[in-house]
Amino acid sequence: MRQRRHSWQALLATTASLTVAAVALTGCGGTATEEKSTPKAAAASFEGKGPINYVSNRDASGAANKSIEEWNAAHPEEKVTFIELPDSADQQRQQLIQNAQIKSDTFSVLNLDVVWTSEFAANKWILPLPADAVPTDKMIPATVNAATYRDSLVGAPDYTDGALFYFRSDLLKAAGIAAPPKTWDEMKTACKAILALPEAAGMSCYTGQFDKNEALTVNFSEAVASAGGTVVDADGKPTVNTPEAKEGLNLLVNGFKDGMFPSDAITYLEEQGRRAFQEGKLVFMRNWPFLHASLSATDGSSQVAGKFDITSIPGTDGPGVSTLGGRSLAISPFTPNKATALEFVKFFTSEEQAQKRLALSSRAPVYASLFEDPAVVAKRPFFPTLLTSLNNAQPRPKVVQYGATTKAIQEEAYAAITGAKDTDMALKDMQAKLTELTK
Amino acid sequence: MTISDLRNAAVDSGAGSSNAPADAPPSNRPNAKRTWRSYSVYAGLALIFAYCLAPFYWMLVSSLRRTADIFDNTLLPAPFSLENYAKVFDGSTMFGQALLNSLIVAGTTTTFALVLGVFAAYAISRLNFRFKSVILGVIIATSMFPGISVVVPLLRLFTDIGWINTYQAMIVPNLSFAIPLAVWNLTTFMKALPFDLEEAAMIDGCTKWQAFRRVLLPLAAPGVFTTAILTFIHSWNEFIIALSMINDPKIQTATVAISKFTGATEFQAPFGEQMAAGVIVTVPLVIMVLIFQRRIVEGLTAGASK
Amino acid sequence: MTTTTAPPAGAQTGTPHAPGPRKRGNRSPGEGRMATMLLSPTLLVLALVIVYPLLSAVHQSLFRAESGLDADGFVSDVESFVGLANYADLFVGESGRRFLNAFANTTFFTVTTVFLETVLGLCLALAMNRAFRGRSFLRASILVPWAVPTAVSGLLWRWIFQSDGIANTLLGSEILWTAEGNASKLAVIIAEVWKTAPFIGLLVLAGMQVIPGEVYEAARIDGAGWWRQLGSITLPLVKPTLLVAVLFRMLDALRMFDLPFVLIGPGKESVETLSMLAWDESNQLRHGSASAFAVMLFLYVAVVAIVFVKVLGADVTGAKELKLLSKKTARKNRLAANQTQAPADLSTSEQSNSDQKKAEATR
Numbered sequence A: 001m002r003q004r005r006h007s008w009q010a011l012l013a014t015t016a017s018l019t020v021a022a023v024a025l026t027g028c029g030g031t032a033t034e035e036k037s038t039p040k041a042a043a044a045s046f047e048g049k050g051p052i053n054y055v056s057n058r059d060a061s062g063a064a065n066k067s068i069e070e071w072n073a074a075h076p077e078e079k080v081t082f083i084e085l086p087d088s089a090d091q092q093r094q095q096l097i098q099n100a101q102i103k104s105d106t107f108s109v110l111n112l113d114v115v116w117t118s119e120f121a122a123n124k125w126i127l128p129l130p131a132d133a134v135p136t137d138k139m140i141p142a143t144v145n146a147a148t149y150r151d152s153l154v155g156a157p158d159y160t161d162g163a164l165f166y167f168r169s170d171l172l173k174a175a176g177i178a179a180p181p182k183t184w185d186e187m188k189t190a191c192k193a194i195l196a197l198p199e200a201a202g203m204s205c206y207t208g209q210f211d212k213n214e215a216l217t218v219n220f221s222e223a224v225a226s227a228g229g230t231v232v233d234a235d236g237k238p239t240v241n242t243p244e245a246k247e248g249l250n251l252l253v254n255g256f257k258d259g260m261f262p263s264d265a266i267t268y269l270e271e272q273g274r275r276a277f278q279e280g281k282l283v284f285m286r287n288w289p290f291l292h293a294s295l296s297a298t299d300g301s302s303q304v305a306g307k308f309d310i311t312s313i314p315g316t317d318g319p320g321v322s323t324l325g326g327r328s329l330a331i332s333p334f335t336p337n338k339a340t341a342l343e344f345v346k347f348f349t350s351e352e353q354a355q356k357r358l359a360l361s362s363r364a365p366v367y368a369s370l371f372e373d374p375a376v377v378a379k380r381p382f383f384p385t386l387l388t389s390l391n392n393a394q395p396r397p398k399v400v401q402y403g404a405t406t407k408a409i410q411e412e413a414y415a416a417i418t419g420a421k422d423t424d425m426a427l428k429d430m431q432a433k434l435t436e437l438t439k
Numbered sequence B: 001m002t003i004s005d006l007r008n009a010a011v012d013s014g015a016g017s018s019n020a021p022a023d024a025p026p027s028n029r030p031n032a033k034r035t036w037r038s039y040s041v042y043a044g045l046a047l048i049f050a051y052c053l054a055p056f057y058w059m060l061v062s063s064l065r066r067t068a069d070i071f072d073n074t075l076l077p078a079p080f081s082l083e084n085y086a087k088v089f090d091g092s093t094m095f096g097q098a099l100l101n102s103l104i105v106a107g108t109t110t111t112f113a114l115v116l117g118v119f120a121a122y123a124i125s126r127l128n129f130r131f132k133s134v135i136l137g138v139i140i141a142t143s144m145f146p147g148i149s150v151v152v153p154l155l156r157l158f159t160d161i162g163w164i165n166t167y168q169a170m171i172v173p174n175l176s177f178a179i180p181l182a183v184w185n186l187t188t189f190m191k192a193l194p195f196d197l198e199e200a201a202m203i204d205g206c207t208k209w210q211a212f213r214r215v216l217l218p219l220a221a222p223g224v225f226t227t228a229i230l231t232f233i234h235s236w237n238e239f240i241i242a243l244s245m246i247n248d249p250k251i252q253t254a255t256v257a258i259s260k261f262t263g264a265t266e267f268q269a270p271f272g273e274q275m276a277a278g279v280i281v282t283v284p285l286v287i288m289v290l291i292f293q294r295r296i297v298e299g300l301t302a303g304a305s306k
Numbered sequence C: 001m002t003t004t005t006a007p008p009a010g011a012q013t014g015t016p017h018a019p020g021p022r023k024r025g026n027r028s029p030g031e032g033r034m035a036t037m038l039l040s041p042t043l044l045v046l047a048l049v050i051v052y053p054l055l056s057a058v059h060q061s062l063f064r065a066e067s068g069l070d071a072d073g074f075v076s077d078v079e080s081f082v083g084l085a086n087y088a089d090l091f092v093g094e095s096g097r098r099f100l101n102a103f104a105n106t107t108f109f110t111v112t113t114v115f116l117e118t119v120l121g122l123c124l125a126l127a128m129n130r131a132f133r134g135r136s137f138l139r140a141s142i143l144v145p146w147a148v149p150t151a152v153s154g155l156l157w158r159w160i161f162q163s164d165g166i167a168n169t170l171l172g173s174e175i176l177w178t179a180e181g182n183a184s185k186l187a188v189i190i191a192e193v194w195k196t197a198p199f200i201g202l203l204v205l206a207g208m209q210v211i212p213g214e215v216y217e218a219a220r221i222d223g224a225g226w227w228r229q230l231g232s233i234t235l236p237l238v239k240p241t242l243l244v245a246v247l248f249r250m251l252d253a254l255r256m257f258d259l260p261f262v263l264i265g266p267g268k269e270s271v272e273t274l275s276m277l278a279w280d281e282s283n284q285l286r287h288g289s290a291s292a293f294a295v296m297l298f299l300y301v302a303v304v305a306i307v308f309v310k311v312l313g314a315d316v317t318g319a320k321e322l323k324l325l326s327k328k329t330a331r332k333n334r335l336a337a338n339q340t341q342a343p344a345d346l347s348t349s350e351q352s353n354s355d356q357k358k359a360e361a362t363r
Helices: A002-028 A031-043 A063-074 A089-101 A114-122 A141-146 A169-174 A184-195 A214-226 A243-257 A263-267 A270-278 A289-295 A338-348 A351-358 A368-372 A374-379 A383-391 A402-417 A423-438 B003-017 B036-063 B083-088 B095-126 B132-141 B151-160 B168-192 B195-203 B208-219 B221-237 B240-245 B254-259 B271-298 B300-304 C002-013 C029-060 C085-089 C093-129 C135-147 C150-161 C166-171 C182-209 C213-221 C226-254 C258-263 C274-283 C287-311 C319-326 C330-340 C345-362
Strands: A052-057 A080-085 A109-113 A156-161 A164-167 A204-207 A282-287 A309-311 A325-331 C063-065 C079-081
Touching: A052 A089, A052 A338, A063 A080, A063 A338, A063 A351, A080 A089, A089 A109, A089 A114, A089 B151, A089 B240, A089 C274, A109 A114, A109 A338, A114 A141, A114 A325, A114 A402, A141 A156, A141 A325, A141 A383, A156 A338, A164 A289, A164 A383, A169 A184, A184 A204, A184 A282, A204 A270, A214 A243, A214 A402, A243 A263, A243 A402, A243 A423, A270 A282, A270 A289, A325 A338, A351 A368, A368 A374, A368 A383, A374 A383, A402 A423, B036 B271, B036 C093, B036 C135, B036 C150, B036 C182, B083 B271, B095 B132, B095 B168, B095 B208, B095 B221, B095 B254, B095 B271, B095 C029, B132 B168, B132 C029, B151 B240, B151 C029, B168 B221, B168 B240, B168 C029, B168 C182, B168 C226, B195 B208, B208 B221, B221 B254, B221 B271, B221 C135, B221 C182, B240 B254, B254 B271, B254 C150, B271 C135, B271 C150, C029 C287, C063 C287, C085 C093, C085 C287, C093 C135, C093 C182, C093 C226, C093 C274, C093 C287, C135 C182, C150 C166, C150 C182, C150 C258, C182 C226, C182 C258, C213 C226, C226 C287, C258 C274, C274 C287
Parallel strands: A052 A080, A052 A109, A204 A282
Antiparallel strands: A109 A325, A156 A325, A164 A282, A164 A309, C063 C079
């Protein structure tokens, strides 16, 4: 009976979302919608119970495995097998796509990076979820938004990530600066004062991640958003030809030009930045929360333990806007046991399981309430700052051809920061490429 | 000089070599003339040695560092730590099983590639038939298609015939790169060997098979063992096919297991573990080479002394 | 010099080399059947693993997915036949520029790395072939680079070459090896040569083992020095093996993918190869043009291989010899063979070679 109810709800939810989509799109030929709606509705009925496979990157903390063990103990007939994918995101995506393309039923529940959502949904490699599948009202809105494609929820948010601004509190104090900078201009001023100190000799001001990599897309998007712009607007149209986008990119370009960033920062990914900061070569750094623990390590590996603090990344007029990272769970249309898959997704992404995993894992949960739990904050002092960052966060461009989009962004942004192109030219070319990709 | 003389000589020297180290063809300088020149030769050897091993040494050193100071540039690991090795074998990655799987896959691939390669090379170098060069061309043509482009079609094919999560799903594709090398290399070897030896053997009353088994094969041994080493290493290191065809950790190979190592947190590269695993997967190969390399230079004696 | 080395050297390198004395000029039907039997398993495996993907790529390269999304925001699953348009598009506009760049990189890497590997591989083989204490250890250590999995060695070199890595520390430089630019090309070449020179070294070493020691002996009596021996005995005699080694290295280098991908990173134009481009296209779900890239690369590799075999290596395939045979010029062939080889030649020298080995072993 339970099963039936879900199917009904799924059907209703899908029909509803389809109607919305159809209404929204009547202007551009809604006639095709009806034909298309039939397979989609059929696919969205979650039937079939039995063993399934959960495919994901590895969880080094073992927290995900614990959740799965708990499920398996309670559901001996619907066992979940954890298929681990390689550590590299590129390889994960490649494996997921390969199996989807041949419609293999091996992968039942997929763990997707937020930036793959649109691509997988538009290619019908994942199913729209029933509206009540996950308690979206309790989750951080940006994470729900990132798991939504064209008004239908296609993934259940699992964990999330946002940018933090690391700074050397000891040096700030030494230079007599009371509060960490909230804007890029304040950061520049602070740097001037700090780098003049004798103890700051040889240090650089700031770094993000600027190697030609997904991380550059993240840093570019943040710079643009922090200057009040967007990369792609709400309608999915590229907007990098705006003055805000130019201002954003110029923050990075000038950072290199003025020597504010170390010159080898164009080869930096997360780890290189961490190392430089950890060795006391940087005053400020944009990075993810994960390295808070290693920077605080007191075993002698970190020279900045107890000497740094965190806040939100800077913007142009006030605090900047973080880009959203993280993962969500989605269901493959090719698995025969969709009812089990849906139940498992609900179980895995429930607040209860999220809380249990939090005890082991450093991955940030998507439930806002967990960030304010005093016991949690005691262990992870950066959580309140991270929540602010996440509440403010923007997804990276939500486009179907994300692979090509991020590549175009990286190419042009890299050309600009290495001085191969001037900002105007790079943005003009980027706009042209993105227009082509989103048409 | 008959073929039986030759065989006897071969067996003799085979027996002889068991208690004395094998040696290369004569060194080309008179013993008396151990001058600066011989020192420069040793300097050259040392240079080659250093070039080959220095990066490997760096790998070893990196694997013996703690995660926290993995980026150090000191020439010795300080503080010394086996943390990475412990992590490689901590059970959750099933690395021991993965090594065994690699051994099975590479071993089987090598055996099949050698058997098929020897047959094919024999046919090409010793038999008269039509389209010989076309066949050689077709065989090598299979080494011309980019490896990354065969994955999706093969995945579809193997899914259809139920080969996902089987050893043959790795072995058969591995054969496709091992066989061309085996055939071509063994063909040049067999061509370089005089036909007369086998003919003499056949005149002595050997069948064609015996002549092949007792005369040709032992003489081609350097080629066979070289091919074996190269094939084994190539299969041992194969990654993308093994990754795509296998999702059961019980069957995955070592390279796939390495790719699944994860840093303590997202974005943190498990560099130390990867280097430790790199050292671990290289060691069996070095041992194998140490065993096989004598066979390469013993050539003549290797097969015959069996 | 000439008198001592000519006969065996000719036997090995002459066009219808070694097995010259084919007594029968005609094919016997039995041999054809036997050849079929011996070759069919090989051809079967290759057909299964390569022919199917190749045909499927050719087929795929003629189609293109509809671009854009339908009203519901779904990607159309209709693929339309576009003929050779995917190929034509390789040469125009932005993708044409990338194609030419990747083509140039691929060629550049192949020429430089294969050249350096050949030189170094020969040195390695000569070193491995010398008699001295600890030789087996040297042999094993020379093979270590080839034994390290490519993905791991890519990572290793990435760490060596990172901005504050050991390479810059040792050189006292601040080169950004992994950023766009010529330094990244150099980094790829260094790592690739390190990894694959042993491949050539080992194959050539095996080739050296078939050279009878007597030949060197004779040359030495004639007063030929080390360089002379190298040039007129070793090199000519290892040529067939060396050519096979170089050919296979070329085929691999032309398809180079993992190393620049891991070491420098995808999407860096300085090191982007044709294989990386094919991967990138398929990664962006443009399967039609990805297949077109793969097929073009296949054709390029095939042309290079054919030219290589034709120009340098008649005795790699033995194609010339076969042609002679098939034209039933067996008589000529036999004549040539008799001129170049006295039948017992090699066996006697093998004999003396093993004698000599014994002698050296007991020494």
